[in-house]
Amino acid sequence: MSDIISVKDISVSYFGKQVLENVSFEFTSGHLIGILGPNGAGKSTLLKAMLGLIPKDKGLIEINSKPINDFRKKIAYVPQRSNIDWSFPITVKDTVVIGTYPSLGLLRRPRKEEKEWAMRCLEQVGMQDFANRQIGELSGGQQQRVFLARALAQKADYFFLDEPFVGIDVSSEEVIISILKKLQSEGKTVFVVHHDLTKVKNYFDELILINKQLIDAGPVEKVFKTEIMARAYESPFLMLKDLEVQL
């Protein structure tokens, strides 16, 4: 049985300036969904609105016709790397243990069981040898893997990643995408904000294309076409250069 996540007619503005306008789309679970659009298109804003982190002017976000709020603990969020304080006094392992907090609830502390589970999640991303390092002592790709491990530790059904591939090494990118594909094959739903147009076809099976308004949403083969993509990107030349590789 697959679930349906639907975004119905949402609009968001910051201090009166509209950033998203009447955006609607719907997906069944078990997809790896790329959110594409040029810089400043509102991709991060869409993610935050879907997570209920910022107020919407209007619209609904539902899973199986119930408000997404009822599913919060089953939603894992991997922030943009630039939003984290990398000098925070926390080790790699403890960062991943945080992923178990939502299921622990108030007052209960992570115990041996949670810590062992965190280690297993670290192993999945190949970072177990770094467990006791401070998180700032890692490369960008390693940091991103640690945060993916934290999301895995959450045992979520929905994953939201904001620009996970920016500024990271090739092998980390491969580790991350293979885990995301594995999650998809297990029936999880993964949303990934992405702005690099190469590899789109290899990475995602569904796309959301936005630039303030929804340009198109659906299967990659349907959306990832020159004439549709050109409507989202104001500077078609830049985009076409990236696209030629694939189309």
Place this chain on the structure above:
Amino acid sequence: MEFLHDLQTYEFLQKAFITSIMVGIICGVIGSFIILRGMALMGDAISHAVLPGVAISYMLGINYFYGAVFTGILTAFGIGAITQNSRIKSDSSIGLVFSAFFALGIILITRARSATDLTQILFGNVLAVRTSDMWLTLAIGSLVILVVILFYKELLVSSFDETMAAAYGLKVRFIHYSIMFLLTLVTVASLQTVGVILVVSMLITPASTAYLLTNRLSVMVLLAAFFGALSAVIGLYFSFVYNMPSGPVIALATTALFLLAFLFSPKQGIVFRKIQAFNRKKLA
């Protein structure tokens, strides 16, 4: 070691001793969260802003605790309101609100009480701690420590990654104002020992010292509490033996500890990093 003997003899000194240790501990604990959340300025603001509350309490003849907590909280909300509802940035709104409260406080205090009282409130006089002050400090201290132990997990995640905390349903706004509330309580508890002006040194410096020495929040909090308590006892000693105002001595003691860590901390210390760089050069 005459001090130790006096400590056993004089009851007022024992009260001062217990109070300053508790103040040191809770300033270190709350200070750790304050600096990690980038709210050091906020700590300074709230500590100054309790002044008018103290004055008003004197005028009304009630315990200074109530007034101080009231204006402290009012400041936290005032700063929040200005930041969220205008384009004024948070550091400016902090400066704007607390200087107004502080100015009002000074005028009210000089009208309500004598200049000596003002000096005591501003710079602390740990030897004048009364029994009721000690119990107040112990009560506030127990509350702060209890909250931090019970909600350590929530404090950690909301300080480290507020977005994730909000995404899984924690009330991050509530946590923010709860920390502001605890901060106000800690400031009030510190009034006698360090005084309004230098509370910030007890909040920020021991926590910063601890921050240089560890990669774990729990260890940082414990170390900060230890450094805070140690500084407070040093302050008490000088205050008693050399008749100095306790606040400034405590502030300098926290700074001395910080400088030691800054120079000699194994990971972050300048001296060790220089030595390492030198060794690396020799190897190359």
